[in-house]
Amino acid sequence: MSKLNVEGLNFHYGSKQVIKDISFSISEGEFVSILGPSGCGKSTLLNLLAGILKPDSGEIRIDGTQVRGMSKHFAYMPQKDLLLPWKTILDNVCLYGEIHKKKQEMKKYALEQMKRFGLEGYENSYPDELSGGMKQRAAFLRTTLCEADIYLLDEPFGALDVITRGDMQDWLRQISTDLKKSTLLVTHDTDEAIYLSDRILILGKPGEGIRKEIVIEERDRDRDWLYRQGEMRAEIYRIIKQGDK
């Protein structure tokens, strides 16, 4: 059975139908990327799942149960790190614990996780002392501490420089195979999608829906493997550009 099931989702901004009849599902532990031209409604789709926006119609089901609005099943990570500048990194990553009154036990667990997230020794630093990549890793650690089943990542590395982004992708590839959580990644970076995903959903123009679905079987990936995927990259590019006149 699939973990997340989205059926016939519709949403409009004003008179513009941004999301039209979108259906897809994600199975337990699967990493799915959503690719598409800018303005195609990628981020809107994620906001609908996170409950920040309300769909006009359609159903979102987790383990077969319908969810509405904000749900503890989703952990949402936006593009900006949104770390609170007056809190230490440790306090920042424990935000979920602070809200749900279990900060102390979460702190203990967070400290154990610091090394894995490359933040060892920075527990008591403030966000402005960290590099862009480290801030993003801290934001991701905060997301993983949400006790949620599904991660929603909205262009998490979009604001980083190319080199740091590459490092972060290597790191995320490593860590997501360890975490085995169902993940939905929104990105405009084709390589990022190919490198990280089990499946790629390509969205068409606003209101068009899902144009194509690409399954990537290869488990044992590295950068060299990624560089050899020229054909897949070209195909994805062609699909995105389809009907662009």
Place this chain on the structure above:
Amino acid sequence: MKDKLRKAAPALMIVALLFFWEMVVRLFQVPMYVLPAPSSVVSALFHNIPDYLYHSGTTVMEALVGMAISLVIGVMIGIIMDAFPLVRDCLYPVLVVSQTVPVIVLTPIFIIYLGFGYAPKILTVVLMCFFPIVVNFCDGLGTIDPGYENLVRTYGGSPWQMYRIVKLPSAMISLLSGMKVAATYSISGAVVGEWIASQSGLGYYLIRAKNNYLMDKVFACVLMIILLSLFMNWLVKLFAYLVLPMNRRKK
């Protein structure tokens, strides 16, 4: 060497001005009731230091109480205005227009209403300090990245937690800059209140010295008012240091 000169420049400028002032008064033998020399101002201050300290005490007390009241009311109204946009739309223009009324014309009215005690002086301070505090704080609350709001909401946070965890701390910097402006106003507000009718305070002492043409004492009062305003400003800085933990770390 050049850097040191740069840093010392403002102090040197003030020393040069004071020196020029002193020279002019001595050379042209300007009478004391017209313009006292800086040296006689300082000597007036030191010869009457118990008086100045006593009256400063009254003024600082009024300023501090006024600031505290402004802070409490300002933060409360700021939060209400932020939480209810309708209240903000109604209240904000009224607040702005209220600032165009010079406080000095209101103070005599307060004395009629509230008598000759500390109350009318404190109210004058409140009227001068409240506006910069509430406006800065409210703007601070309003300019927070909505991403933070969404983050706390998706994490299941309540509206109260939103204020406690995100909004109040991030508006703290704007609140403090409002308080810095208010701190310099607070002493002037108290002095204006004391001018009209009082038995103590720097404003009272200043009027009394003026009526006797003791210009050295009047200038000493001005000097004292400057020092007290700087002191209030320093108090806000101390407060900022205590409430903003990220300013406290070792560099």
